[in-house]
Amino acid sequence: MALIDLSRQVALGIDIGGTNTKFGLVNHRGEILAKGAMKTDIHETVEGFIDELYQNVQPLIEDHCADKLFEGIGVGAPNANYYTGTIEQAPNLNWKGIVPFAALMEEKFGKPCKMTNDANAAALGEMMYGAARGMKDFIMITLGTGVGSGIVCGGRLVYGHDGFAGELGHAIVKPGGRKHWSTGSEGSLEAYASATGIAITAKKMRAEFPESMLNEYAEEEINSKTVHECALKGDPTAIEVFRYTGQKLGEALANFVMFSSPEAILLFGGVIRAGDFILKPTKLHMERNLLPIFRNKVKLVFSELNEADAAILGASALVWEK
Amino acid sequence: MALIDLSRQVALGIDIGGTNTKFGLVNHRGEILAKGAMKTDIHETVEGFIDELYQNVQPLIEDHCADKLFEGIGVGAPNANYYTGTIEQAPNLNWKGIVPFAALMEEKFGKPCKMTNDANAAALGEMMYGAARGMKDFIMITLGTGVGSGIVCGGRLVYGHDGFAGELGHAIVKPGGRKHWSTGSEGSLEAYASATGIAITAKKMRAEFPESMLNEYAEEEINSKTVHECALKGDPTAIEVFRYTGQKLGEALANFVMFSSPEAILLFGGVIRAGDFILKPTKLHMERNLLPIFRNKVKLVFSELNEADAAILGASALVWEK
Numbered sequence: 001m002a003l004i005d006l007s008r009q010v011a012l013g014i015d016i017g018g019t020n021t022k023f024g025l026v027n028h029r030g031e032i033l034a035k036g037a038m039k040t041d042i043h044e045t046v047e048g049f050i051d052e053l054y055q056n057v058q059p060l061i062e063d064h065c066a067d068k069l070f071e072g073i074g075v076g077a078p079n080a081n082y083y084t085g086t087i088e089q090a091p092n093l094n095w096k097g098i099v100p101f102a103a104l105m106e107e108k109f110g111k112p113c114k115m116t117n118d119a120n121a122a123a124l125g126e127m128m129y130g131a132a133r134g135m136k137d138f139i140m141i142t143l144g145t146g147v148g149s150g151i152v153c154g155g156r157l158v159y160g161h162d163g164f165a166g167e168l169g170h171a172i173v174k175p176g177g178r179k180h181w182s183t184g185s186e187g188s189l190e191a192y193a194s195a196t197g198i199a200i201t202a203k204k205m206r207a208e209f210p211e212s213m214l215n216e217y218a219e220e221e222i223n224s225k226t227v228h229e230c231a232l233k234g235d236p237t238a239i240e241v242f243r244y245t246g247q248k249l250g251e252a253l254a255n256f257v258m259f260s261s262p263e264a265i266l267l268f269g270g271v272i273r274a275g276d277f278i279l280k281p282t283k284l285h286m287e288r289n290l291l292p293i294f295r296n297k298v299k300l301v302f303s304e305l306n307e308a309d310a311a312i313l314g315a316s317a318l319v320w321e322k
Numbered sequence: 323m324a325l326i327d328l329s330r331q332v333a334l335g336i337d338i339g340g341t342n343t344k345f346g347l348v349n350h351r352g353e354i355l356a357k358g359a360m361k362t363d364i365h366e367t368v369e370g371f372i373d374e375l376y377q378n379v380q381p382l383i384e385d386h387c388a389d390k391l392f393e394g395i396g397v398g399a400p401n402a403n404y405y406t407g408t409i410e411q412a413p414n415l416n417w418k419g420i421v422p423f424a425a426l427m428e429e430k431f432g433k434p435c436k437m438t439n440d441a442n443a444a445a446l447g448e449m450m451y452g453a454a455r456g457m458k459d460f461i462m463i464t465l466g467t468g469v470g471s472g473i474v475c476g477g478r479l480v481y482g483h484d485g486f487a488g489e490l491g492h493a494i495v496k497p498g499g500r501k502h503w504s505t506g507s508e509g510s511l512e513a514y515a516s517a518t519g520i521a522i523t524a525k526k527m528r529a530e531f532p533e534s535m536l537n538e539y540a541e542e543e544i545n546s547k548t549v550h551e552c553a554l555k556g557d558p559t560a561i562e563v564f565r566y567t568g569q570k571l572g573e574a575l576a577n578f579v580m581f582s583s584p585e586a587i588l589l590f591g592g593v594i595r596a597g598d599f600i601l602k603p604t605k606l607h608m609e610r611n612l613l614p615i616f617r618n619k620v621k622l623v624f625s626e627l628n629e630a631d632a633a634i635l636g637a638s639a640l641v642w643e644k
């Protein structure tokens with residue numbers, strides 16, 4: 001029997017977003033040996049997309065690993081189903097219906113392909129290479145344009161009976177509250193705690209407080225970055241935007257804690273650049289809404305993974321997953 | 323090597339409540355060979371309780387199984403910690419602090435003892451003997467004096483990092499809502515969907531509607547049973563009590579579904595005797611609050627276990643758990 005040097009095995013991690021797709025070759029230690037990016041949305045068909053992906057990736061594989069060390073492919077994609085390897089009814093992708101993505105990839109690359117949604121992939125990456133190393137119970141919340149989540153219980157990702165578990169961004173935190181721009185639901189976590197939600201909150205609040213620095217920006221310039229800038233300059237309205245956001249997020253996290261009693265909640269994504277402006281009120285309102293038995297136990301921490309690489313690392317972790 | 327006939331092995335299942343404790347000898351098929359009950363609250367010390375329990379149980383064991391077939395003990399108890407075998411700060415029990423219950427039981431009975439909270443035990447029982455047979459992902463909600471829950475993901479009970487996962491009764495369903503009589507939290511599921519919560523709702527609503535049949539009862543007679551009787555007679559206020567309760571419960575269930583995407587949600591406990599009066603609005607509001615991807619997928623069903631025996635069966639299932 002020929003021995004295989006496990007430390008030299010390589011996984012291809014792919015992160016498919018609505019606009020861009022990133023990919024990278026990753027080894028067991030979480031080192032990215034090579035990486036690249038391409039457009040997602042210029043491809044009307046999934047076959048065309050996979051053709052270009054193959055042309056981009058193949059040279060990297062030839063340069064960085066012998067074929068026998070190329071272990072497999074992990075993909076993070078919106079609405080990806082872990083059990084079936086399909087992408088189902090993804091609103092942000094051109095490919096409609098149920099797309100047998102993993103099967104098409106296996107055919108093209110000749111390697112096994114596993115997939116899950118982007119937030120689940122990020123949670124796996126965090127467990128394997130980041131702030132959740134050694135943890136068996138944690139929840140990862142991604143705060144970007146939307147709010148995603150990946151849940152790990154007893155050392156395993158929670159996929160649910162159909163592969164779609166962990167849509168915590170769509171949990172209702174305020175019944176009858178703010179209407180979601182896309183789903184139409186009222187009062188979801190995503191409507192408040194996403195970058196999109198923060199911009200909505202900021203626009204409302206600056207209208208109420210004419211003296212706020214936020215009024216120095218044009219409508220389209222209001223986003224979590226500019227609100228953060230104003231907060232840093234001490235603008236009370238901008239600070240209140242994050243406090244309010246943190247309250248809604250903290251209340252939601254308390255409910256999540258009473259579900260799975262995680263050791264930690266990891267926050268990830270563009271919104272966390274606001275640092276303590278969002279972290280402190282989040283922690284306050286999480287603790288306040290917890291039963292005593294859960295208080296002062298749950299670590300609330302920011303992701304340790306480089307944001308640009310986390311999605312690739314997380315997707316590649318699917319390949320190593322038992 | 324002597325062969326052991328697995329079908330003849332027996333587990334002792336014990337259900338400890340604040341007032342009464344029930345116990346039974348259960349075989350692999352979920353048949354209760356013998357059972358009994360005793361008072362919990364007359365015992366000031368846990369040692370005294372275990373002494374009486376032993377005196378009650380030992381004759382049953384001698385009658386029904388040889389010692390070598392007595393496999394072990396499973397206990398469902400409030401605030402029981404699966405990992406440590408302790409009962410921690412249980413508000414409804416006389417034994418305060420952290421009680422090393424499993425260790426004391428093992429010393430007395432000379433058999434391994436595992437424990438978890440009562441709702442987790444009920445979920446295990448349902449998975450092994452009841453409506454959740456063959457399911458790997460489901461949530462059990464117990465609607466009694468309080469609201470408890472047991473969550474199964476990927477075929478395993480969710481215990482969380484500290485053993486206390488699954489306190490869904492304390493999830494906040496209406497921020498700033500009804501104050502909980504014991505925890506002080508505002509707007510928890512238990513404050514609305516427990517028998518206690520239903521009585522509060524009924525008392526409020528009958529005051530608003532003087533023509534309601536509910537006004538024919540004395541204050542202390544208002545409970546989920548009498549509300550059900552009035553609903554059966556067509557009293558619109560009584561029907562509205564269950565509709566409102568079902569709305570709050572359904573909204574909460576939608577959030578739980580988006581967490582773990584279960585195949586089914588099992589409802590259990592005294593409150594479900596109200597049948598469709600509570601089930602229909604619960605289902606309506608659950609579906610209404612779900613993302614489309616989860617709609618019309620989750621079975622919402624009543625427990626199949628005999629309520630009087632379910633707790634014993636569930637506790638005994640801990641012994642057979644892998």
